[in-house]
Amino acid sequence: MSMRRTRKRLLSAVAVVMVAGLVSAGCGSRVGASGPGSSSGSSCVDTSGNSIKIGFLNSLSGTMAISEKTVHDSLMLAAEQINSSGGVLGKQLQVVSEDGASEPTTFAEKAGKLISSDCVAAVFGGWTSASRKAMLPVFEGANSLLFYPVQYEGLEASPNIFYTGATTNQQIIPALDYLKQKGVKSLFLVGSDYVFPRTANKEIKAYANANGIEIKGEEYAPLGYTDFSTIVNKVKAAGAGAVFNTLNGDSNVAFFKEYRNAGLSPATMPVVSVSIAEEEIGGIGLDNVVGQLTAWNYYQTIDSPKNAAFVQAFKAKYGQRRVTSDPMEAAYASLFLWKAMAEKAKSFKTDDIRKAADGVSYDAPEGTVTVNGENHHIAKTALIGKVGPDALIHAEWSSGAPIQPDPFLRTYNWARGLTG
Amino acid sequence: MQALYSQLVAGISLGSILLLAALGLALTFGQMGVINMAHGEFIMAGSYTAFVIQKVIADAGISLLLAIPLGFLVGGLMGVLLEATLIRRMYHRPLDTLLVTWGVSLILQQAARDIFGAPNVDVRAPSWLSGGIDVGITHVPAARLFILMLAAAAVAGLSLVLKTMPLGRRIRGVVQNRDLAETVGISTRNTDRLTFFIGSGLAGIAGVALTLLGSTGPTLGTSYIVDAFLVVVVGGIGQIKGAVIAAFGLGLLQATFEYSTTASIAKVMVFVVIVVFLQIRPQGIFSVRTRSLA
Numbered sequence: 001m002s003m004r005r006t007r008k009r010l011l012s013a014v015a016v017v018m019v020a021g022l023v024s025a026g027c028g029s030r031v032g033a034s035g036p037g038s039s040s041g042s043s044c045v046d047t048s049g050n051s052i053k054i055g056f057l058n059s060l061s062g063t064m065a066i067s068e069k070t071v072h073d074s075l076m077l078a079a080e081q082i083n084s085s086g087g088v089l090g091k092q093l094q095v096v097s098e099d100g101a102s103e104p105t106t107f108a109e110k111a112g113k114l115i116s117s118d119c120v121a122a123v124f125g126g127w128t129s130a131s132r133k134a135m136l137p138v139f140e141g142a143n144s145l146l147f148y149p150v151q152y153e154g155l156e157a158s159p160n161i162f163y164t165g166a167t168t169n170q171q172i173i174p175a176l177d178y179l180k181q182k183g184v185k186s187l188f189l190v191g192s193d194y195v196f197p198r199t200a201n202k203e204i205k206a207y208a209n210a211n212g213i214e215i216k217g218e219e220y221a222p223l224g225y226t227d228f229s230t231i232v233n234k235v236k237a238a239g240a241g242a243v244f245n246t247l248n249g250d251s252n253v254a255f256f257k258e259y260r261n262a263g264l265s266p267a268t269m270p271v272v273s274v275s276i277a278e279e280e281i282g283g284i285g286l287d288n289v290v291g292q293l294t295a296w297n298y299y300q301t302i303d304s305p306k307n308a309a310f311v312q313a314f315k316a317k318y319g320q321r322r323v324t325s326d327p328m329e330a331a332y333a334s335l336f337l338w339k340a341m342a343e344k345a346k347s348f349k350t351d352d353i354r355k356a357a358d359g360v361s362y363d364a365p366e367g368t369v370t371v372n373g374e375n376h377h378i379a380k381t382a383l384i385g386k387v388g389p390d391a392l393i394h395a396e397w398s399s400g401a402p403i404q405p406d407p408f409l410r411t412y413n414w415a416r417g418l419t420g
Numbered sequence: 421m422q423a424l425y426s427q428l429v430a431g432i433s434l435g436s437i438l439l440l441a442a443l444g445l446a447l448t449f450g451q452m453g454v455i456n457m458a459h460g461e462f463i464m465a466g467s468y469t470a471f472v473i474q475k476v477i478a479d480a481g482i483s484l485l486l487a488i489p490l491g492f493l494v495g496g497l498m499g500v501l502l503e504a505t506l507i508r509r510m511y512h513r514p515l516d517t518l519l520v521t522w523g524v525s526l527i528l529q530q531a532a533r534d535i536f537g538a539p540n541v542d543v544r545a546p547s548w549l550s551g552g553i554d555v556g557i558t559h560v561p562a563a564r565l566f567i568l569m570l571a572a573a574a575v576a577g578l579s580l581v582l583k584t585m586p587l588g589r590r591i592r593g594v595v596q597n598r599d600l601a602e603t604v605g606i607s608t609r610n611t612d613r614l615t616f617f618i619g620s621g622l623a624g625i626a627g628v629a630l631t632l633l634g635s636t637g638p639t640l641g642t643s644y645i646v647d648a649f650l651v652v653v654v655g656g657i658g659q660i661k662g663a664v665i666a667a668f669g670l671g672l673l674q675a676t677f678e679y680s681t682t683a684s685i686a687k688v689m690v691f692v693v694i695v696v697f698l699q700i701r702p703q704g705i706f707s708v709r710t711r712s713l714a
Contacts, residue, residue, distance in 0.1 A: 219683065220682055220683065221683040221684070222683060222687065225683060226633070226643045227674075229429075229430035229561075229564070229675070230674075230675055230678040230679055230683070237422070250540065250635040250639070253635035254634040257632070258561070260551075261552060261563050261564070262561060263551060263559060279539065280539075282539065283635060284540070284635075285542040285543075287545075
């Protein structure tokens with residue numbers, strides 16, 4: 001074999017390498033997969049015995065496992081606590097756990113399995129918007145229930161999903177209100193290049209436009225991007241009052257390290273993040289984020305007996321070094337909300353629960369949350385927090401009262417034309 | 421003007437990172453023709469070495485300086501192990517090597533997850549590397565300057581070994597004509613193993629350096645493997661100086677495009693430039709001329 005031929009073979013092999021690399025990089029972000037055709041609207045849920053089955057569907061493997069495992073842990077804690085206090089409508093919860101494997105199609109498949117072969121009364125889980133969108137037709141087709149515990153980009157209200165995380169008007173808009181109140185006159189938007197940051201930034205720009213805040217720049221980095229020197233240079237040159245960060249995953253680490261290396265700090269230009277919770281601080285490095293701001297509805301440091309009990313129970317079950325975060329708390333609350341709905345309806349049937357849902361409230365670790373029967377979101381209090389030297393987040397500002405969910409931003413004049 | 425300088429710094433710095441990630445590959449892929457998909461995981465192993473050493477020695481400065489040789493050792497030993505158990509059986513079968521080493525890379529990622537946990541870990545930067553230095557009118561982050569110097573030292577060290585030392589002469593001999601090298605009494609087995617040790621060790625050093633800039637987690641290596649292959653292919657197989665020029669060229673291109681467009685578009689544009697370049701010069705910037713018939 002001549003040297004030239006060897007080289008050609010090597011080059012074609014390299015092409016294979018790259019394709020393989022791109023394919024594996026793309027795995028986590030597949031969107032728009034649709035579920036298997038769901039067969040019937042009639043449910044097979046067995047309510048005759050003294051136990052009732054529910055499904056937990058989280059990614060226990062793959063790239064999202066790092067986040068979703070924590071949600072699974074807090075769901076298990078909630079189920080255990082409900083069972084030890086007598087169950088729901090006198091029935092013990094029997095949990096069926098499935099692994100979504102960080103793959104939207106798997107979520108749809110496993111959701112179908114939980115509904116039609118395990119016959120669960122409700123499913124709790126999902127994290128990425130892609131996984132939720134993939135499961136939606138499955139739950140609507142089978143007329144079953146999904147409780148989704150993560151903040152998301154809004155613009156959705158399925159009759160078969162309850163959204164227990166924040167929608168945009170309970171997280172992003174309060175963060176903007178806070179910045180405006182602090183006298184911030186200009187913003188720089190940095191986000192990962194996919195649907196959530198782009199949708200969120202559209203809303204931020206409309207808000208800024210209506211409130212006299214100047215947008216100095218808008219930059220997107222591909223998911224998993226590792227070199228932020230150019231983006232940070234742009235941020236530095238623009239000299240905005242604050243940075244609004246919708247980066248997701250590992251990119252946050254590279255971004256915050258670069259931010260600090262470039263000589264920027266919370267004192268000169270604070271960064272408000274919507275995807276960094278207590279879990280993530282350790283991986284980013286406390287030195288790199290201390291003093292930066294976050295927007296959520298729950299922090300481990302919330303000072304209430306209910307939260308103290310939650311944190312203590314969680315640590316007792318999973319270890320003292322574990323922390324609790326917003327999505328974990330929203331998942332924990334979702335199980336208790338479902339319990340309250342079922343008890344109000346005196347039934348496990350989807351239609352009965354849906355009818356009973358409006359106004360059901362639960363005294364959650366984050367404070368009292370109330371279900372909105374019309375859009376299936378819940379009223380939550382918004383909290384702007386600051387990362388403290390103890391690697392926990394401390395609330396700096398609160399919306400005071402729970403904010404009514406408005407996933408389509410219908411009550412905001414400036415948002416007209418955004419949501420159609 | 422300010423922007424020009426700061427982008428120049430960004431581009432050179434990106435180039436030095438690409439170079440560090442690709443230098444080991446320039447040796448194993450470039451010189452030996454082995455497509456090692458697990459090269460990225462050797463980088464990851466270097467990062468975790470820095471993390472473990474920092475657990476033992478709390479001082480971030482001392483532990484970083486100690487992590488560089490130890491990262492080299494850890495990466496190198498993993499490389500030798502891989503070479504001795506698997507790759508050795510697959511010389512001249514590039515596609516098989518590709519698949520097998522990809523499997524190894526997945527296994528190593530999962531191993532890291534099992535040992536260190538799925539969440540990222542934090543490696544603190546020493547205080548003398550956080551912040552930066554003002555050079556004239558622009559600001560150079562100290563960590564990036566450190567990586568640039570480390571990359572320069574690695575290239576200088578590698579060139580020194582290849583040009584002046586007996587081992588280097590043997591490596592070059594085997595690359596240029598394996599059969600003839602064997603006939604004159606060079607043990608190609610030992611040479612292959614040593615080449616792999618140095619190449620993988622350099623990946624370990626890259627891993628240590630990258631803890632200063634990015635996340636340390638099980639998937640760290642996958643972020644760099646494609647870029648590292650690009651650098652070697654563009655630079656030309658079999659030449660270290662090609663990798664150096666390609667790394668800085670690609671770094672500067674990315675920084676320039678990214679400043680005038682966006683990060684995603686810049687990546688696409690760099691890919692397009694590479695494809696066009698390889699159409700014109702499929703052998704890369706430099707290539708080894710050889711009389712070998714094999």
